[in-house]
Amino acid sequence: MLIIPAIDIMGGQCVRLTQGKFSTKKVYNTDPLKVAKQFEKEGAEMLHIVDLDGAKKGKMINRDLIIQIQKSINIPVQTGGGIRSIQDIETCIKSGIERVIVGTKALEDINFLKEIIQRYGTDRIVVGIDIKNGKVAINGWQRETTKDYLDFAAILKGLGVVNVVVTDIARDGTLISPNFELGKNLTDMGFKVIVAGGVSNLSDIRTLESTGVQGAIIGKAIYEKKINLRDISRPRRRNIPADKGARGFASSGNPSTLTKRIIPCMDIANGRTVKGVNFKNLKDAGDPVKLGKFYSDQGADELIFLDITATIENRPTFYKLVRRIAENINIPFTVGGGIRTLDDINALLKNGADKVSICSIAVQNPEFIRQASQKFGNQCIVVSVDAKRVNNRWEVFIKGGRENTKNDAVKFAKQMEEIGAGELLINSLDRDGTKTGYDIDLLRAIAENVNLPIIASSGAGKKEDFLEAFIKGKVDAALAASLFHYGELSIPDLKNYLISNNIQIRP
Amino acid sequence: MISIIDYNAGNIASVTNVLKRLACDYIITSNPDEIRKADKIIFPGVGRAKPAMEELKKRSLIKVVQNAKQPFLGICLGLQLLADFSEEDSTKCLGIIPEAIKRFSNNLKVPQIGWNKVSFTKSSPLTDGIPDNEYFYFVNSYYMPINEFTVGETKYGISFSSVIQKDNFYATQFHPEKSGKIGEKIIRNFIEKC
Numbered sequence: 001m002l003i004i005p006a007i008d009i010m011g012g013q014c015v016r017l018t019q020g021k022f023s024t025k026k027v028y029n030t031d032p033l034k035v036a037k038q039f040e041k042e043g044a045e046m047l048h049i050v051d052l053d054g055a056k057k058g059k060m061i062n063r064d065l066i067i068q069i070q071k072s073i074n075i076p077v078q079t080g081g082g083i084r085s086i087q088d089i090e091t092c093i094k095s096g097i098e099r100v101i102v103g104t105k106a107l108e109d110i111n112f113l114k115e116i117i118q119r120y121g122t123d124r125i126v127v128g129i130d131i132k133n134g135k136v137a138i139n140g141w142q143r144e145t146t147k148d149y150l151d152f153a154a155i156l157k158g159l160g161v162v163n164v165v166v167t168d169i170a171r172d173g174t175l176i177s178p179n180f181e182l183g184k185n186l187t188d189m190g191f192k193v194i195v196a197g198g199v200s201n202l203s204d205i206r207t208l209e210s211t212g213v214q215g216a217i218i219g220k221a222i223y224e225k226k227i228n229l230r231d232i233s234r235p236r237r238r239n240i241p242a243d244k245g246a247r248g249f250a251s252s253g254n255p256s257t258l259t260k261r262i263i264p265c266m267d268i269a270n271g272r273t274v275k276g277v278n279f280k281n282l283k284d285a286g287d288p289v290k291l292g293k294f295y296s297d298q299g300a301d302e303l304i305f306l307d308i309t310a311t312i313e314n315r316p317t318f319y320k321l322v323r324r325i326a327e328n329i330n331i332p333f334t335v336g337g338g339i340r341t342l343d344d345i346n347a348l349l350k351n352g353a354d355k356v357s358i359c360s361i362a363v364q365n366p367e368f369i370r371q372a373s374q375k376f377g378n379q380c381i382v383v384s385v386d387a388k389r390v391n392n393r394w395e396v397f398i399k400g401g402r403e404n405t406k407n408d409a410v411k412f413a414k415q416m417e418e419i420g421a422g423e424l425l426i427n428s429l430d431r432d433g434t435k436t437g438y439d440i441d442l443l444r445a446i447a448e449n450v451n452l453p454i455i456a457s458s459g460a461g462k463k464e465d466f467l468e469a470f471i472k473g474k475v476d477a478a479l480a481a482s483l484f485h486y487g488e489l490s491i492p493d494l495k496n497y498l499i500s501n502n503i504q505i506r507p
Numbered sequence: 508m509i510s511i512i513d514y515n516a517g518n519i520a521s522v523t524n525v526l527k528r529l530a531c532d533y534i535i536t537s538n539p540d541e542i543r544k545a546d547k548i549i550f551p552g553v554g555r556a557k558p559a560m561e562e563l564k565k566r567s568l569i570k571v572v573q574n575a576k577q578p579f580l581g582i583c584l585g586l587q588l589l590a591d592f593s594e595e596d597s598t599k600c601l602g603i604i605p606e607a608i609k610r611f612s613n614n615l616k617v618p619q620i621g622w623n624k625v626s627f628t629k630s631s632p633l634t635d636g637i638p639d640n641e642y643f644y645f646v647n648s649y650y651m652p653i654n655e656f657t658v659g660e661t662k663y664g665i666s667f668s669s670v671i672q673k674d675n676f677y678a679t680q681f682h683p684e685k686s687g688k689i690g691e692k693i694i695r696n697f698i699e700k701c
Binding site: 040043044045071074075076093094095096098121123256258259260261296301326327330331332349351352376377378379380422423452453476477506 | 684
């Protein structure tokens with residue numbers, strides 16, 4: 001669930017009201033910009049900025065200030081309060097405000113709402129439903145209407161509105177828990193709902209999350225220090241222990257359309273694909289280029305080629321192959337196997353590889369990763385970690401699993417992030433070749449402790465394993481080899497299954 | 508003839524491979540005259556902003572790029588360098604687009620790696636015939652905010668400019684040369700329609 005701190009602006013200052021009454025104004029900070037930066041620093045994933053002067057006057061008063069705030073932070077902003085004109089919406093959206101909230105105008109002028117949805121899309125236009133005693137209130141909550149909120153919601157539904165912010169005015173600024181029912185009712189109607197008003201503690205947040213709402217706006221509880229934003233943000237900062245009790249609320253509502261990736265992995269020896277492969281429409285499955293192209297046409301998001309012989313004599317053959325892959329395949333691919341020097345990396349990239357996967361040398365000489373990242377950019381440096389459970393933790397193995405380095409795998413992953421890896425490929429020696437599913441605990445332990453994209457590897461046996469890796473393992477990509485090679489699972493089938501389970505996937 | 512600007516910033520092979528597949532003539536060059544004389548210019552780029560700008564300066568290419576009048580395509584870092592400034596190592600850039608490049612929030616996994624949707628907010632010859640919400644391949648830690656030259660936008664935490672156009676300057680944050688068939692169409696549009 002998305003946690004959204006609120007900044008209400010009046011007279012250029014950051015204030016809170018109680019139950020929407022302007023007479024109850026309390027100034028918390030004279031500089032809303034500073035507050036926004038602070039919220040960002042504490043891990044907020046989005047800000048809710050209200051132009052209270054605007055709400056009162058019926059036209060945006062603090063628009064420029066809000067845009068200025070948006071421009072000085074790196075998280076999305078949604079804004080509302082007095083937005084009644086296309087011009088205000090146009091200015092906000094064109095300056096990068098993520099979502100614009102309309103309330104009064106939406107109720108009073110359905111055609112206006114239709115037009116802005118048409119023009120800016122349902123992602124960018126949010127309808128604010130402010131409720132007092134079950135009826136919709138407008139004009140900065142100063143005026144109650146006779147419109148029942150569910151009737152109004154039904155109209156919105158008919159217009160294709162997706163996103164709503166619902167506020168129970170009686171609860172707002174009171175710290176007496178939100179009206180859970182409102183959020184639930186609207187969610188049940190199919191809206192993506194953000195609840196505001198009355199969110200006071202972690203237990204409120206948990207209850208809200210259980211009702212299925214998309215997010216919660218929190219105002220006074222943060223300003224009055226009843227809720228510490230750091231406690232509920234994703235564990236991204238290294239100084240926060242990963243096992244901190246209340247966390248992870250803010251992860252799933254992340255407004256991103258980046259897809260999860262499906263990556264077939266091919267083992268190469270002497271320029272040929274290893275492991276018998278048998279596909280009807282593929283003449284020479286031993287040719288890595290043809291096999292790679294086959295997978296690319298099937299919808300693979302990336303490819304990985306590992307030189308399993310990785311001897312010096314075999315290098316020229318592998319380089320030649322990399323060049324042929326690059327010439328013939330127009331999706332990204334990673335190559336690995338036996339990389340030990342910067343020259344190795346340079347040769348692979350020059351021949352057209354997009355990324356290189358580095359294993360043993362990363363453990364033996366972590367400085368190498370720093371140098372590689374500085375020279376080639378971290379976006380092309382994938383560190384491959386071979387982990388195996390030993391007692392209560394996972395330890396890093398090298399040399400194809402023959403040698404235990406006794407390094408803690410989670411700590412090692414963090415070290416690699418700090419030192420310049422761009423992505424991590426996590427192999428489980430316990431699961432490799434078993435087809436019993438990915439090692440979800442291992443994946444999650446790493447995904448929750450580093451802020452890099454993670455590729456899951458080892459153990460995929462059926463499509464459900466991928467779903468579990470994405471949802472429970474929190475990984476960004478999943479790799480499989482024999483499962484695809486032997487035709488036990490096709491990429492289109494897998495992707496359709498994941499899409500039907502609401503995973504963001506490139507069809 | 509297309510000139511691909513060679514300024515030691517990453518993987519030119521993937522761009523030349525697409526041009527070869529499209530049977531399009533090109534040269535890879537850092538010679539200012541060859542760039543000035545080109546019919547079109549491609550400005551690829553992977554890596555960091557600061558060394559890239561230093562390299563352009565060393566090769567006396569800054570003015571050449573700024574004064575380019577022919578169709579010009581920036582890719583990835585090649586888009587970011589068109590801005591006034593980049594937060595990455597506080598780098599002064601080419602100043603073609605009045606905008607500052609920012610880093611993605613730490614709340615997200617950085618870099619953004621993978622396929623993301625582009626929705627078009629304006630029409631441009633570069634994106635002609637490309638349906639809305641197609642997926643393209645991105646690898647970036649920094650982004651250009653939405654501005655008046657934004658043609659396509661993408662969501663990664665925040666909405667950012669994934670395609671821009673200002674006069675003859677076109678640029679994509681994603682890698683069209685790595686984005687399958689649909690990406691090749693962008694390059695073909697650049698060759699045929701820009």
